[in-house]
Amino acid sequence: MKNPDEPGAPRERNRSDFALTPQSLFQLDYIAAPPALSDFITTLYHFRCDAALIRDIQPAALGQLSIFPHGVGEMRFLDGRVDPSHETNLLSPFSMAAPFVVDGPFHAIGAALSPLGWAALTGRSAAKFSDRFVRAGEWLGDEADAMGGELCAAYRSGEKSGRDCALGLCDYIAAHLRPVKPRHIELIHTTTRWLGSSLNPDLAQLNHEASYSERQVQRLVERYFGLPPRALARKYRALRAAALMGLPQLSDEYEAQLGEAFYDQSHMIREISLFVGRTPARLAGDENPYLAEMLTPKNLREVRIPGELGNKAAHPLDEP
Numbered sequence: 001m002k003n004p005d006e007p008g009a010p011r012e013r014n015r016s017d018f019a020l021t022p023q024s025l026f027q028l029d030y031i032a033a034p035p036a037l038s039d040f041i042t043t044l045y046h047f048r049c050d051a052a053l054i055r056d057i058q059p060a061a062l063g064q065l066s067i068f069p070h071g072v073g074e075m076r077f078l079d080g081r082v083d084p085s086h087e088t089n090l091l092s093p094f095s096m097a098a099p100f101v102v103d104g105p106f107h108a109i110g111a112a113l114s115p116l117g118w119a120a121l122t123g124r125s126a127a128k129f130s131d132r133f134v135r136a137g138e139w140l141g142d143e144a145d146a147m148g149g150e151l152c153a154a155y156r157s158g159e160k161s162g163r164d165c166a167l168g169l170c171d172y173i174a175a176h177l178r179p180v181k182p183r184h185i186e187l188i189h190t191t192t193r194w195l196g197s198s199l200n201p202d203l204a205q206l207n208h209e210a211s212y213s214e215r216q217v218q219r220l221v222e223r224y225f226g227l228p229p230r231a232l233a234r235k236y237r238a239l240r241a242a243a244l245m246g247l248p249q250l251s252d253e254y255e256a257q258l259g260e261a262f263y264d265q266s267h268m269i270r271e272i273s274l275f276v277g278r279t280p281a282r283l284a285g286d287e288n289p290y291l292a293e294m295l296t297p298k299n300l301r302e303v304r305i306p307g308e309l310g311n312k313a314a315h316p317l318d319e320p
């Protein structure tokens with residue numbers, strides 16, 4: 001990691017005055033993952049920004065396998081830890097938002113992994129290895145770094161497009177998926193349905209529907225999602241609330257429902273700040289380039305917004 005005082009090193013990371021890069025400087029394309037990998041990959045993306053310095057915030061979201069053909073930076077966590085970027089990166093599932101700064105130009109291509117995808121690719125507990133931004137080879141082996149390096153070189157030379165590289169990541173993922181116990185897969189699906197049932201889902205409902213004891217449910221949900229059920233529901237309540245609050249067509253009725261999901265306004269502000277990295281007042285406008293894309297319904301696929309509210313939240317990039 002570079003010394004911040006060295007030329008070319010990422011600049012000050014003080015979150016209190018973290019001025020975000022304007023949305024107008026960002027380009028982000030979604031790329032459909034192969035149908036055979038739809039249970040493992042929620043989406044593929046190709047991100048570009050040619051500014052000299054890029055500042056934004058990663059919400060508490062899913063794990064990712066990504067390559068950075070251009071750009072070097074770092075991500076800072078609430079405990080003060082700083083993880084530097086690499087050419088081939090693995091982001092574990094996040095339990096809180098984390099600001100990042102990159103010396104540009106910055107081009108990133110990646111695959112967002114479902115909880116099942118994270119487990120099948122890495123074989124690691126999402127709880128024990130949460131909130132990390134590491135060189136992919138550290139957890140996946142040298143072959144992952146070699147694969148990413150080849151894709152980055154081909155992208156920089158113009159031999160491969162962003163889409164080509166994204167599909168190259170898919171090829172690597174498909175070839176390295178580990179088997180996951182069928183009963184565990186069933187619990188993952190049960191948990192995602194439970195999360196999508198309400199902004200405040202009933203824990204008793206999950207324990208009733210799962211084919212495990214309450215203690216086993218706690219342990220396995222934490223293993224695959226990174227947090228125990230109650231904390232997991234809390235995280236996704238904030239993420240979904242932020243996604244919905246950013247929709248200009250959200251009615252007063254639905255805003256009231258969002259308000260009822262929290263104890264009071266200050267509680268909502270604290271929760272969204274922790275998991276999304278912004279206050280509700282900063283959720284709209286050009287301040288939120290990366291967030292606006294990462295909180296679309298596509299990337300909250302694991303916790304679908306139910307009923308009419310879900311229909312209103314549809315994103316134009318969503319495939320049928």
